[in-house]
Amino acid sequence: MKLPFKSLVLLLLLLGAAFTAGLVAFYSMTRQRLEDEALLRQLLRAKEIAFLLKPGIAYTGLVAESTAAVVAPVRDAAEVERLLQALLTSAPSEAIHGLGVWFEPSAFPGDGPAPAPYAHRVEPGKAAVVVSDAREAQREEPREQRWYQQALKGQGAPVFPEPHQVQDSIYRVHARALTEASGRLVGVIAVDVFIPQIHGLLQQANPPNGEELLYVTTPGGRLFAHAGQEPLLAWVRQQGRPVKSLGELTLADALQYEARQTPGPRHTTDVEVGESGWTVHISSAEASLFASLERFRLAILLLGVAVWAVLLAVPFLVHRTLRVRQLSFALEERRRLHGILVRSEHRLREVLETSLDAVVAVDAQQRISDWNAQAERLFGWTKEEAVGRPAFEVLLGPELQRLLERGGAVTSHQRICTTARRRDGEALPVELSTTVVQCGGLPVRYLFLADITERHRAEEERSRLLAQVQQRGAELQATIDNMVDSVVVSDGVGRITFVNKAGRQFFGEVGSEGVQVTDSDLEQRGVRLGGERVARLEEMPLRRALRGNVVVDADLSFPSPERRRTLHLRANAAPIRDEHGRITGAVSVARDVTEMVExxxxxxxxxxxxxxxxxxxxxxxxxxxxxxxxxxxxxxxxxxxxxxxxxxxxxxxxxxxxxxxxxxxxLGQLKLTEEPLDLRELAEETVANMAAQSTQHRFSVQPGDAVIIRGDRGRLRQVLVVLLDNAMRYSPSGGRVDVRLALHEREVEVCVSDEGIGIPHERQARLFERFYRAHSGTPHDRGGMGVGLYISREIIFHHGGTMRVSSEEGKGSTFCFSVPYSSQREPEPLHS
CATH class of the missing domain: 1.10.287 (Helix Hairpins)
Structure with a gap:
């Protein structure tokens, strides 16, 4: 086909126009993306600064909360000053500069002015702290100031008032009302920080070329910090305004300064710092902000010029070779079609010969015209022997012959199961599909036959296995239904899918299949966990198993109207997982232990x-x-x-x-009498009484200061007597018995050590069980019922403590118990 030169030129022009339109569209789309990306980078910069400022503001809130918790109950001015100084010393010097409390007159008795202590650092960044009267630093009545009124209106919530200048460098950033536990107003707490630290942070983040400016404003719109603080103040003073600090300027002053000092348009992004009302502003020159966009525009322009140059040069290069290419194309097309035809015939033959099905072609005279290798293996006839023979004589049985003679009985792409015949006369089950192809104006029927002998065997085996599975399932169902224990199975969301006969007898309608138990069902049935409190749904063994836990021996109880008694169950539960380990359900097995409990x-x-x-x-x-x-x-x-x-x-x-x-x-009826007592004195007294009963042992109590705790004196003496008696009993040859008291942060530990026969390691785990005697049946058996250590452990447990033992056979034992410890004595009662 000839293509006129003018048409080629027109086509190239159309392509150039289409490419140009596409390039313009691509530029517009990419330009918007680059603009968004530049604005996003600017927003992220502002958020980064806000993120750096936020912890400092949050920390002031923590300092204020700590000050409120410590100072609220104190009414001594000197003690308040000491506490403020300690709190400020522990705070980072780069974050907190000052900490003050302004007390209401009603908080302190008397006619004098209410104290207003204020602690601040001597120099910025130094740890030294000075406490002074906040009234002197304020030099005016604080209750008349706006920040004080805002803190009172907050009723204990943090407020962030406008900066208040103190000594030209301190700004108040956090205030809150101070109240007692009863809700009565005590005063106001204020936390101050240094502006130089925030200014230094902005200077660090600000690029040196001046194309980007960072500054922070207060909730009232005043400047709190600015990256170009000194040039900004100098410019404002040149305008005839006698400003002393940055806090006297507003956001409008900063924007006017930018417009006068930096040429070209600028773009500003604002980000608020948490809930403080502070705002971080980042102002960037648009020429710098969108520099990548300008480079992209230049690249697109150069690309368009290059493409148009190539399009205009192509017609002159193609014009001379167009006719030769057309002739060569026609010749090559003929060769290609011939090769395709040859390869197609070769592939078809390969497919037929390598097919897993036997392929047989039958012509219009019902004779075999083609026979593949699989047909040879399947029926026993070679291709030379089969081709030309009547199909019905070679392989087709009477049933298949009738199907083919009826014509439409077997349609194309339909597969039927029938019987063919081997060379030796053996019947062969096959799956047959057929299709008719026109060849030279005559119909040729292709038969595709697959041996399904193994499939028949597999079907028979599957039927046998299915019957066996059904039999086993029936046996398992009968076994589970006749179990004494209840079996409950749920799906992944807690809906019950199976309950055996015992489970239905235990739980009634609540445990029926398809029911999803709720908290109200448990409350209505009065189900208790461990016999102490009404169980919640999430604590039930089946629910815990759905969360992946294996539950062992969980005790449940609930009243049973049918049995007219409280039913006690001991349940185990475990999750059911699929082949990937995901939890698809859970199973719970519960046994009736009512008789055992009763x-x-x-x-x-x-x-x-x-x-x-x-x-x-x-x-x-x-x-x-x-x-x-x-x-x-x-x-x-x-x-x-x-x-x-x-x-x-x-x-x-x-x-x-x-x-x-x-x-x-x-039975849970043990009662303790709680009173203040000196544990060391009690130990010394008990040891003295026990020493009077034995002259073979040497007793000692580690000396030290008094250890005041709250507990039952008689019961703690009983614990000490048990431990000392065991030390004497199992130290037959005498020896030392030492009593030590060790003070820890929140508890005191008492240890009794002896040099006796010791306890075998394998028997130590059961020492605190009821009626267990470690030396029973050995030459060291000293009698007893085996309940002393059990009672001692329970007494210590009811005191909120723990008990442990360490022992080595032949070298002695050490029994220790710990109880909560108070570092201060209880105040003496007042006497009239």
Whole structure:
């Protein structure tokens, strides 16, 4: 096809115009993006400065909160000054300069003026602190100032008043009302910072070329800091305004200064600093801000000129070679079409020969005209033997013959299952699809046959396995339904998907399949966790398992109207995960432990009743024995018997008290009397009493100052007696028994160490269990019920402390307990 030269030129011009239009559109789109990018960089710079300023302002709030918490209850002026000085000393010198409290007259009794202490640093950046009267620094009544009124209106919330000049350099940036716990107004707290630090921050962030200016304004629109502070003040003074500091200028003055000093347009971005009302302004020359946009415009212009130069040169280069190219193209096209035809035939043959299906072509006379390699392997006939034979004689059975003779019974692209025949006569299950192709005006039917013998076997195996799975599922269902324990399964959102028979009996309608339990359901049923409080839904074992936890032995209880008793369950739960480890549900198994719990309560009640019943006869026996010992004269033989009776009564009385303590602890009825006491004095007194009973052991109490705590004196003495008695009992050859008291930040630790036989490592974990004796069944068994350490640990636990043991067999043991410690004695009661 010939292309006229004029048409080519016109086409190139159209292409050039289209390219130019596209280039202009691209420039417009990219220009907007570059402008947005430059403005975004400017905004990020402003946000960066605001981010640097925000922690300092936030820190003033923390200092104000700390000052309010410390100073509010204090009414001594000297103590307030000391506290202010300590708070200011601990604050960073580069952030906080001054800290003052202006008290209301009603906060201090008397007719004199209310104190107004103010602590400030001697020099900027120095740690030295001076305390002075805030009235002298203020030199005017603070209650008449606007910042004071704003702080009162804030009612304890922070306010950020306008800067207040103090000694030409201090600005107040944070104020808040100071109130007591009752809500009564005490005064106002104010926190001051240095402007030079903020000015230095702006100077550091400001580029030296002056193309960008950074400054900060207050909520009232006054300048707080400016990167070009000195030139700005000099310019304002040249205008005839006698200003002393930057705080006398406004944002309008800064903008007017920029317009006079820097040529060309500028763009300003504002960012507010947190909730303080401060605003960071960043002003940039547009020539510098959009420099990349100008470079991009120049590059686009050069690209357009280059493209037009190439387009105008192409017609002259193409004109001479156009005819030769057209002739060459026609010849090459013929060669290409011939090659495509040859390759297509070759590919078709390769596809047929490598097909996994047997491919058989049947002509209009029902004879085989083509036969691929898979057909040879499948039916046993070679291609030479099969081609030309009647198709029905070679491979087609009677059923398939009837299908093909009916014509439309098997449509194109439809696959049916039927039976073919091998060379040896064996029937072969196949999957058949067929299509008809016109070849030379005559129809040729192509048959595609796939051996499905393995599929039949797989289907039979699948049916067998499915039946087996169904049988196993029925067995599992019957097993779960007949379990004594309840089984509850939920999906990933907590909706119940399966409940066995025991679960339905336990939970009723609340545990039915498809129900999603709520907190109101638990409250209505009175479900309790651990027998102490009403359980919340998120604490239930099934819900905890949905969060990935494995729950073991969680105790639940709730009243059962059907059984007319409280039902106690012990539940375990675990998450159900898919092959990727994601939690798709949870399962909970609960066992009815009502009988066991009730039996446990009966045992505790029996112990308590038995102990009470034993107290009276033991007391009578002990009283009569002591009375007989005091009677004169008493024969020596009778005295020994009475001593034995007295010791036996003491032993029985101690056992009775321990049984009562165990019963009270288990029933939650142990009561403590809280009073201030000196723990070191109590330890020394107890050790002295125990030392009087044993002459083989050497007792010592580490000396030191008094340790005042709040606790039950009798119960703590009982703990010390148990630890000292064990130290004596399991140190048969005597030795040292040391008592040490160690003071920590919030607790005091008491340790009792001996040089006795020690405790095997594998038995130490159970030392604090009820009725457990570490040396039971060994030559070192000293008797006892094994409840002393259990009672001691529970007493310490009720005091808010902990108990631990460290021991090495053959070298002795150390038992320690810790209780909360108060560093100051309780005030003595006032006497009238």
């Amino acid at each position: 039996l446990d309560h009966l045992k505790d009640e029996f112990v308590r009743v038995a102990a009470h019943e034993l107290k009276t006869p033991v007391a009578i026996m002990k009283s009569y024995a002591q009375l007989a010992l005091k009677s004169e004269p008493t024969p020596a033989t009778y005295r020994k018997m009475l001593d034995a009776i007295n010791r036996g009564a003491d032993r029985i009385d101690r056992i009775v008290r321990e049984l009562l303590d165990v019963s009270q602890l288990h």
